[in-house]
Amino acid sequence: MPEPTPITIDQIERAARKLAELRPAYAHILTFYAGVFVAQEENKGEIALDPIQLSSETIAHRLQEELPLVEVSQLRFDTAAGASLITQICRLIATHGTEIRDSAEKIAEALDRREFEPQQLFQGLLEDQDAYLPTTADRIGVDRKHLAFIGYHSIQPAIELCAVQLATHLDSDVVRRRSGCPVCGSSPGLALLAHEGRRVLCCSFCRHQWRAPRVFCALCENTQAGQLHYFFSEEEKDLRVDVCDHCRQYLKSVDTRELTRPLFPPLEQVASLHLDMIAAEKGYASGIELNLES
Numbered sequence: 001m002p003e004p005t006p007i008t009i010d011q012i013e014r015a016a017r018k019l020a021e022l023r024p025a026y027a028h029i030l031t032f033y034a035g036v037f038v039a040q041e042e043n044k045g046e047i048a049l050d051p052i053q054l055s056s057e058t059i060a061h062r063l064q065e066e067l068p069l070v071e072v073s074q075l076r077f078d079t080a081a082g083a084s085l086i087t088q089i090c091r092l093i094a095t096h097g098t099e100i101r102d103s104a105e106k107i108a109e110a111l112d113r114r115e116f117e118p119q120q121l122f123q124g125l126l127e128d129q130d131a132y133l134p135t136t137a138d139r140i141g142v143d144r145k146h147l148a149f150i151g152y153h154s155i156q157p158a159i160e161l162c163a164v165q166l167a168t169h170l171d172s173d174v175v176r177r178r179s180g181c182p183v184c185g186s187s188p189g190l191a192l193l194a195h196e197g198r199r200v201l202c203c204s205f206c207r208h209q210w211r212a213p214r215v216f217c218a219l220c221e222n223t224q225a226g227q228l229h230y231f232f233s234e235e236e237k238d239l240r241v242d243v244c245d246h247c248r249q250y251l252k253s254v255d256t257r258e259l260t261r262p263l264f265p266p267l268e269q270v271a272s273l274h275l276d277m278i279a280a281e282k283g284y285a286s287g288i289e290l291n292l293e294s
Ligand SMILES: [Zn+2]
Pocket: 163, 181, 182, 183, 184, 185, 186, 203, 204, 205, 206, 207, 208
């Protein structure tokens, strides 16, 4: 543990159905996201990537200093596979009519007219400082968050494949006492509580999973038990929100010990948006840089 269980398309669809039965208010949004996640799984077959080469000195140094193995900008994507996924995701958004439908239509049209290059969009997303994203969003008249959302989800399968390759340099039993993903340095998007008091964090960016201490803020590294609390609702005993009074941020947790549905963390994140609202009302901020729920 953690064992990044390879999930099948059938399991994603079953997990979405079970969650929708459990929380019917999410049925529509779960159908949409399940479509995106299934398309991402299928897209992996189209991706050709050279492995990210790190020297043994670099690996030893980064592990010693508890630094992430790479910067996000070192992750790779396959332009053709990403471009085909953009089209699919725009189509899914159009079918399911979420609030970003207008943006999706404009992005699909701009892509058809070759008004922007997917390769530059993907590169811009990985290189934080790049002005490409805001400039392009303004040029094609869409919200930059929507462009980032669609672009990120289109290269997510490649990012995940990079993370799987890089994770071969990590010992999955190590309990990490630093904030941030050991592969890419991004914040965790969800925590999983497992048997024998194990706590596993899921990266909000590359989906890598790693072990963390139980009494520990995974966002600011605070270990003061008096400043770390959680809340949950009586009706949903498998969900809770860990909050930190030091950094005033929160992280949602799923207790996997009693779970009877297949677990796919990105779906759990979607089907618990009510907890994000409660946390925000209580004055806690989300630690996720790229808000997947936009
Ligand atoms: Zn990561």
